[in-house]
Amino acid sequence: MQKQLDLRKILPQTYPFLFIDKISHLDAEKQIITCIKNVSGNESYFQGHFPGNPVLPGVIIVEAMAQTSILLYAALKPGNMARKPVFFLGKIEAVFKKPVVPGDVLELNASSEKIIDTGGIVRVSAKVGASIVAEATLSFGVKLI
Amino acid sequence: MAKKNGVEQMKKDVKKLVSEISEIPVGELKDEALFTEELGIDSMKALEIVAAVEKKFKVIIPEEQIPTLRSLKYVYELIKKLLKL
Numbered sequence: 273m274q275k276q277l278d279l280r281k282i283l284p285q286t287y288p289f290l291f292i293d294k295i296s297h298l299d300a301e302k303q304i305i306t307c308i309k310n311v312s313g314n315e316s317y318f319q320g321h322f323p324g325n326p327v328l329p330g331v332i333i334v335e336a337m338a339q340t341s342i343l344l345y346a347a348l349k350p351g352n353m354a355r356k357p358v359f360f361l362g363k364i365e366a367v368f369k370k371p372v373v374p375g376d377v378l379e380l381n382a383s384s385e386k387i388i389d390t391g392g393i394v395r396v397s398a399k400v401g402a403s404i405v406a407e408a409t410l411s412f413g414v415k416l417i
Numbered sequence: 418m419a420k421k422n423g424v425e426q427m428k429k430d431v432k433k434l435v436s437e438i439s440e441i442p443v444g445e446l447k448d449e450a451l452f453t454e455e456l457g458i459d460s461m462k463a464l465e466i467v468a469a470v471e472k473k474f475k476v477i478i479p480e481e482q483i484p485t486l487r488s489l490k491y492v493y494e495l496i497k498k499l500l501k502l
Contacts, residue, residue, distance in 0.1 A: 362461040363461060363465075385468050385472075386464060386467060386468040386471065388464065388480045388483060389480065390460060391460060391461065391464050392464070393464060393465065393468050411461050411464065411465060413460060413461055
């Protein structure tokens with residue numbers, strides 16, 4: 273079952289540090305979410321990474337994965353979102369398989385390994401088309417006010 | 418006899434998981450040592466342990482039980498209960 277989530281109301285990040293454009297699939301029962309990031313050549317970091325050869329920095333892919341994980345947490349713990357949770361990344365184990373370049377549509381598929389009120393472990397696979405470009409397991413903590 | 422072996426194997430497996438995640442050698446892990454106060458296992462590592470135990474033993478640890486898992490001894494007791502050992 274698809275639930276509606278307004279990502280801009282949920283994610284604490286805003287421009288220029290918002291790296292999710294939309295949620296394309298969400299199943300709270302199966303504890304999975306798919307988010308999309310459209311990679312545009314206009315993004316500022318491409319000027320330096322690298323001049324004449326723009327490649328999406330791996331750390332930006334990780335940040336997009338982290339934001340996808342926040343959205344998954346919000347879907348599984350909707351009651352906590354009114355308590356203005358603060359999310360902090362604890363650990364990442366990531367593998368980068370292929371470069372991501374302007375024009376690519378980055379699809380982030382996340383599934384919960386374990387999500388509780390005070391944190392979570394999420395597995396995320398990033399794809400461009402049929403190719404997996406990166407995979408990671410992220411552990412994060414949540415401080416509820 | 419089979420049940421006792423099952424419990425002993427479970428304890429070995431749990432200790433190995435905790436050792437890998439906490440990076441504390443198996444020989445230094447005491448069953449009664451408190452995870453946070455004595456072993457320096459923070460909440461993030463504790464969650465990793467919970468997830469690893471769930472995966473290894475194919476159980477689900479209820480969220481409300483997690484704060485009670487303060488040492489290996491408590492983990493063993495919960496797994497015994499969940500697996501009916």
